[in-house]
Amino acid sequence: MIKSFMVNHRTGFSQCIGLSSLLLLLVSTSFWNLHHPLIGKTLSILGWILNGIGALGRIWCAVYIAGYKNNTLVTAGPYSMCRNPLYFFSMAGAVGVGLATETLVIPLVVLIFFMVYYPTVIRNEEKNLSQMHSKEYQNYVEAVPAFIPQPGILFEPEHYTVNPRILKRHLMDAVWFIWLCGLVSMLARLHTEKILPEWFLLF
Numbered sequence: 001m002i003k004s005f006m007v008n009h010r011t012g013f014s015q016c017i018g019l020s021s022l023l024l025l026l027v028s029t030s031f032w033n034l035h036h037p038l039i040g041k042t043l044s045i046l047g048w049i050l051n052g053i054g055a056l057g058r059i060w061c062a063v064y065i066a067g068y069k070n071n072t073l074v075t076a077g078p079y080s081m082c083r084n085p086l087y088f089f090s091m092a093g094a095v096g097v098g099l100a101t102e103t104l105v106i107p108l109v110v111l112i113f114f115m116v117y118y119p120t121v122i123r124n125e126e127k128n129l130s131q132m133h134s135k136e137y138q139n140y141v142e143a144v145p146a147f148i149p150q151p152g153i154l155f156e157p158e159h160y161t162v163n164p165r166i167l168k169r170h171l172m173d174a175v176w177f178i179w180l181c182g183l184v185s186m187l188a189r190l191h192t193e194k195i196l197p198e199w200f201l202l203f
Helices: 002-026 031-035 037-065 085-100 105-143 164-192
Strands: 028-030 200-202
Touching (some): 002 105, 028 164, 031 037, 031 200, 037 164, 085 105, 085 164
């Protein structure tokens, strides 16, 4: 029950941030794109790169946790590099979507949101994992960093079994990052064509 509440609360909070940013983009345009197009395009390209990393990373994580997340301690693949790769790649993708707006304000807000909110989420989840897996999880904590991936300790098995139905749901979650970047690009184009209002500039 508590876990379900936390997931729903986290999802609702993230959706609130996303909807607020979208409404802001409907009535504003990028200062950088308007006055320094090269900087604006650079931010957009960086955004798409981060977005791709985030989406692919989430898919990679999904392969390993599909069908295992609630009853097995997953320590292979991306989970061998850090204990919370799904959140790391989610942050990369979300900041990428923010940069795709060709602003610095929105990705900064997204980054602050992750830095303030997710440490508590991670601590609560790790407390539950510690209770479920005790010594095995303690050994995992001692060997693998919490958030920043360490590629040098990557381990991947030759074969791995997943639940295709659960995997499909995770894949759809990852695709959302691509769709959001496309939506942001469309809104920028509508502002360029003067179809949407430009009430103020975003830095």
